[in-house]
Amino acid sequence: MSWLDMLQHQTRQLGQRALDQQLRLGITGLSGAGKTAFITSLVHQLCSGDLPEHLPFFEVVQQGRYLGGRLSNEQPLSIPRFAYERNLASLLGNPASWPVSTIGxxxxxxxxxxxxxxxxxxxxxxxxxxxxxxxxxxxxxxxxLPLLRQSYQQWCEFSWQLFRQPHRQALSAPFAKRLAALNLQDASVPQLQQLAAEYAELLTQFRQLAGTYLNQPGRLLVPGELAGAPMLQLLPLLPEQLAQASPLLNKLSEHYSSYCQFVVKPFYKQHFASIDRQVVLVDCLSALNAGHAAMAELQQALALIMQSFQYGPSSLLRRLFQPRISRVLFAATKADHVTPEQHKALTLLLQQLLQQPIKHSHYAAAHSEVMALAAIRASSSGTVRQDGQLQLCISGLQRSDSLLVTLFPGEVPASLPPAELYQQHHFAFPDFLPPAVALQQPLPHVRMDHALQYLLGDKLR
Ligand SMILES: Nc1nc2c(ncn2[C@@H]2O[C@H](COP(=O)(O)OP(=O)(O)O)[C@@H](O)[C@H]2O)c(=O)[nH]1
Ligand SMILES: [Mg+2]
Incomplete structure (x- = not known):
């Protein structure tokens, strides 16, 4: 290489570095919302090359400027790596299956x-x-996050108010009875371990049997790397057990403070504060299937989740962690479980679920957008003739028995249905197996191009 070539090469490299950008994109959602499917699809779309007809709303691809994406081989070995290859192998397997769920x-x-x-x-x-x-x-x-603002006592009161609601009452009653009979003088390790295990079991039952969303503390259901840590030995005593100091109350208050100090705060500091843009995935259709109480809890849980994105000048979050998230995409997932003309209603429903908190966020720092999408489209849509009329429908492989079904899954309410409606009408949106996709094909989707444009479009100009 001559000195002139060398100089040009170096100038190019310097220019290159100056132009390179970095973006940290957070993907979250309650368990089962579709995070794993979303990330796997997003990465696959970005690494599958330049396919304008597949991503019509993704500007950089439309304009023929996208040169491709690849997994970085410089990712630090010390951090847990998203199992992209394994997840993709499940989706492209024969038969195709949804990736296994992950914790942490x-x-x-x-x-x-x-x-x-x-x-x-x-x-x-x-x-x-x-x-x-x-x-x-x-x-x-x-x-x-709300735990940081509450004392252990306040958290106990909040929890038991929730546990005594009709949809949780039957499951929580035996645990309340068990707590009522406790010897509060016994704060030994075996007693705490046993009680915490029973409380974690109760949370799992709430989640699985009562379709609840608002389960705290989060690490009891999804412990991540903290499984087994003593500060996870946490449970809410009954409000009437808080009036007098006792060894058990002291110990639990201590664990609660440690949990806030060593679990909640570090999570915000290490992960949350470094995120530039955020996706929050919400499975509204499963909540509708589960009924009124589930829907009401989903709304309450989203209101709490929204608090993490409201960090005006005087907010607790701002004071503690200085977050910098500038865009939040709220996405109603699994839109392929309904016919396409229902997507508008699904978006409006999610908007309504979020509206309350948005209205109250005087200091909302991030720009937000709401859309309905399917990371991986598992159904195809069309029409059937019924009684001489054309009826919209979708077809897919039913998850329960792998049979191909063609159906109209019903209308999505465009606003929160009143409690009475659930008594007259049972929502029953389907659940499909993933589609069969050939190895070289990009994964079929609904509106992932819109999501990509919103999240990355301006960074790829
Ligand atoms: N039809 C369809 N189902 C989906 C989609 N995304 C997720 N699912 C379903 O939802 C389940 C949970 O998704 P997953 O990505 O594991 O959720 P996570 O717990 O948030 O990571 C999957 O096993 C699928 O059954 C989608 O785009 N379309
Ligand atoms: Mg997952």
């Missing part, structure tokens, strides 16, 4: 290469790179 957080780093649109940038370098770091973490952990 993980990260995946990508390098996206594109031609800059800006002439000046293009003259410095023939391509630019965006280093995209995707962080997957359970939405349950965001439900812990």
């Amino acid at each position: 957080w993980s990260q995946l780093d990508l390098q996206l290469r594109y031609k800059p649109r800006n002439r000046l940038r293009a003259s410095i370098s023939h391509h630019s790179e965006l280093h995209l770091q995707i962080i997957d973490y359970p939405g349950e952990w965001l439900l812990d």
